[in-house]
Amino acid sequence: MIFSMDARAALLRSISHGRHRLPFAESVRGGLICAAPAVLAAAWHEPLLCWSAIAAFWTCLCDDSGTRPRQRMTQGLVFAVLGALAAGCAIAAGAVPGLAIALAGVSAWLGALVRCRGALPGLRGLLAATAFAVCAAFPVHGAQAALDYAVFFLGGGLWAIACNLALWQYSADTRVRAATFAWLYALGSYVSKLAQTPDLRHGAAASRAELRTALDAMSAAITAAPGEVAPGCRRWLADAEQAMALLAGIESLLHSRRRAPQPAVERATLDLIAATLKRLADGIDACALDVRRATPPDPATTAARLRPFADYAAHVEHAGHAELARPPVEAEALAADAPRAARAWRDAFMTLSARLATLVAEADSETRGATHRAPASATRTSRPWRDAFAAVTAQVRTQGVFARYAARLALAAMVAVTLARWRSAEQGYWLALTTMFIVQPTFSQTVRVSSLRIGGTMLGAVLASALALLIHSPILLALAILPLATGTLAARAVSYVSYILFLTSHFVLVAHLGTPVGEPWDLAVSRVLNSLAGVAVGVAASFLAWPEWEQHKLAPAASRALACVSDYVQAVLRGYAPDHEARAPEAIEKAEKAEATDCDTRAIAALRRQACLAVDALEAVIAATRLESLSSNHRAAHASVLMLRLRKLVGVVSPLEGADAALDAADRARLAALAQSVSALLRATREERASLRAHLQAEAEAEPAGSARSFFARHIEHEVIEGALAVSMVLPDVLD
Structure with missing residues (x-):
């Protein structure tokens, strides 16, 4: 009963407050942009307009609505042109199977390399490469077909750019x-x-x-x-x-x-x-x-x-x-x-x-x-193309993470396109589409995305096929894309699972309008089978081709988290305010003292942020390591204990940031001494840990009877000592 009441309260709160954090206005605008070409495709019996609908949706996904209009237009035009060229070249090269397969690998390699410039540029590069792989899997070729696919993709992109800039906007x-x-x-x-x-x-x-x-x-x-x-x-x-x-x-x-x-x-x-x-x-x-x-x-x-x-x-x-x-x-x-x-x-x-x-x-x-105010450097870059080329070149020269990911995706794309063309299966392009989105920079990410994609594809195929069975009018079926596209764009702010559910249903319905042949359930089964094949190709490529294992990152992530937490704990326990009072002469102005204290406050906040981010990164590596291992991983288990203890240490000492003025001189001196002991223990070697652990335990037991120290000081000292001792116990199993 208590759980149901809590769940009901959480649901009511999500409905009353949570809905306001979703970008509904922009999502509805994107839904209208994506639905309009599909409705025209059904009304004019022009299946290629569904390809324009896909191009419009991808352009909306790539749109960064928080930037200036001129920058949004430039980025949208670049993506639309690249996507149109990719689609046209893939169809033109379709007459020579080997050439189409090789170019699919090249486009996937180039698109994946752009990910080193950030998530949004990486998404644009991946979608342009996906356009090539999907068109290479289409059973059409020839100059006229290539021109048609390029023109319709470019038209869909230009339609999305114009609507994104002309229709209602959010102010800054x-x-x-x-x-x-x-x-x-x-x-x-x-x-x-x-x-x-x-x-x-x-x-x-x-x-x-x-x-x-x-x-x-x-x-x-x-x-x-x-x-x-x-x-x-x-x-x-x-x-x-x-x-x-x-x-x-x-x-x-x-x-x-x-x-x-x-x-x-x-x-x-x-x-x-x-x-x-x-x-x-x-x-x-x-x-x-x-x-x-x-x-x-x-x-x-x-x-x-x-x-x-x-x-x-x-x-x-x-x-x-x-x-x-x-x-x-x-x-x-x-x-x-x-x-x-x-x-x-x-x-x-x-x-x-x-x-x-x-x-x-x-x-x-x-x-x-x-x-x-926004700094000038944040809104414009002096040499964007030169900087991007330098970053990509550095990745290739050093064989970085994204360079290996690009090679892996290129191999998977070539295999997927080969299978789709060799089998000549209906909806074979769905195999290439799934593979392009399944492959991720690490094997654990590929496994996680694969599980979500499989479930989303099955549910989406069932939903889209049910709509096709219930709605016999192509125009009404095209109008059903509006809520699905709106939900896809809005769900990006909620979770990846909900985003995948809406995305798959949306894509399946658009694909059904583009190829309205056969029974809906037959098409659903074909799409599910091709999706399973695409998942198999993506997982196999991630496992066999230059795999990126998270378990090798466990020790470096633990070391960084340990160092960041140690720096933060030492800074807070030692306290910055007393040092500044000692350094400042009597003649210094009060405003200068306040400014110095504010600088120290920001410095400690920056250390806490680094510690929290390092602990979160360690938690992500631990979760990824568990996905990679088919059996229990004792090292990951000890790393989990380490992560929880480090996170608790941050929480224990963080109240001192605002309570430093309430501590007396005895509390300050004892916490400062504790900072040195804890820092020495956390940074000690295996041979030094035993003696330092005994010294710290002796400090914990040295509490005088009837001590008048504040509860804050006693509580923090006890928790910090316990956490430091626990960290020192599990540290060798993670780092050594």
């Missing part, structure tokens, strides 16, 4: 607000999940990788904005990293609560956690709606959001931290004889929650942060 301010809303929605979703399982008996609520992705998207949108950014969005660009640190600290406290719970106060403590996190999630959602609607925060609403935390702070101050009265957000009275540790834990949890609530609810200040 709307894009910034949408990206900021998406970040706040992800933050609120994370806190909501924590509120649903505050005791963490069901494991971690979610991965922080999604939060980091939303934060990167928001930063990119704000940086690329040509003019001034809305004050609320500008504030969140400055405060997002601090919010991530506070959230990591809250999650660390929740993890520590699992150990040695007190039955007398456990229920009341869980109620406190759930109520507090629920209030935080509601405040984040309200802030997100304010950003989306471009409405300034209401002072009365802000005060109402902060009142429970202010009342709790007043209770704590009045009680002198000796006996805590019942917090206003607590559902049940806490036991009067609650242990001091439990009361200190609640105090620390409410302190971090109050800081996050203040960050969310406070009114915007024009003095906070500078107005962000």
Whole structure:
């Protein structure tokens, strides 16, 4: 019952708030662009217009709507021309089978190499190469057919470019607000999940990788904005990293609560956690709606959001931290004889929650942060073609990852086109199409994409065939492409699985309109069989042809994560503010001190970001390694423990970024000494680890009786020592 209530609440929240983060306007525009050529194909009985519909869809996929119109037009024209040339050359070379197969390999090699320039240029190169491979698999050839396919592809691309630039557009301010809303929605979703399982008996609520992705998207949108950014969005660009640190600290406290719970106060403590996190999630959602609607925060609403935390702070101050009265957000009275540790834990949890609530609810200040403008270098590149050629040449000369991927894709493309032409099977081009999208830079990525493609192709074939059986009018069937194309473009912001489901249904229906021969179910079976053959070709090429194994990246990824986390932990535990106070002369101005502290804050935030990204990268390598191994991998298991411990270390020390001023001199000195010991242990060799581990354990047991150190200092010291010892235990099994 609890699970169903939580799931229902999550569904209602996704419907009421989550829909606003999807680019529905642009998706509907893309759906209309893709559906129009298909409708004309059905009305005019011109199957080649379906090829224009595919070209229009690919052009929409390649369109970067966040760039300037002139740049969008140039990029779209280049892709349309390259795709038209690829289609025309493939059809013209079809008369000579060997030539068509060889050119398919060359085009795939060139298209894959462009991926070294980034995801979007790589997508354009891959789609142009796919156009060649698909046309090379078509059972048509000749100069006239080549000209027709090239003209129809170019026409579809030009139609998409014109509509993308002429129809409704998102303004820069709307894009910034949408990206900021998406970040706040992800933050609120994370806190909501924590509120649903505050005791963490069901494991971690979610991965922080999604939060980091939303934060990167928001930063990119704000940086690329040509003019001034809305004050609320500008504030969140400055405060997002601090919010991530506070959230990591809250999650660390929740993890520590699992150990040695007190039955007398456990229920009341869980109620406190759930109520507090629920209030935080509601405040984040309200802030997100304010950003989306471009409405300034209401002072009365802000005060109402902060009142429970202010009342709790007043209770704590009045009680002198000796006996805590019942917090206003607590559902049940806490036991009067609650242990001091439990009361200190609640105090620390409410302190971090109050800081996050203040960050969310406070009114915007024009003095906070500078107005962000797009740098000139971000909007134009002086030598784009020369830089691209240099990057591709460097990949080939050094035999980099993308060079090996390009060779692998070229081989797979030639095999796929050969099978499609040799078998002369109906819908044989579907084999080449699947192969081009299946092959990925690493074997584990190929396996993951293959499983999604197989399921999506089967469901898409069934759905498209069912529509063909139910709808006998070709025009109505073409109109059904509109919701499928819209869903495909919108689902890109949700997940790869949903994107594949819509994409396959869309493509199958367009292909059915382009070749309306045979029964729908026969065509569905043919497409599924060809897709399975394409998957087999792609997986075999990834496994046999210069395979790229993630397991070889495990040790380097673990070493980088260890180094980044060690740097961050050492920087936070040692503290930057005391050093600056010691260096600064008495005559220095207060503004200069504040500027120096702000620089240190940004430096620590950068170290935390590097640590989080390195740990996320290690997690991705571990997941990929598991896909590569058919049996249990003990090294990957130890790496998982290492990754979890490193992630917890980041969460444990991150609250100190905002609590450094609350620590006294004794706490600072002890944490600084701990930083040196932990850093030495994490960077030690195998021979040095035993003695350093014993020294660190002795430090942990050297707690004086009746110590008056703050709970923050004692909690962080205990967690850091435990995490460092655990890391040192599993480190040899991963690195050595």
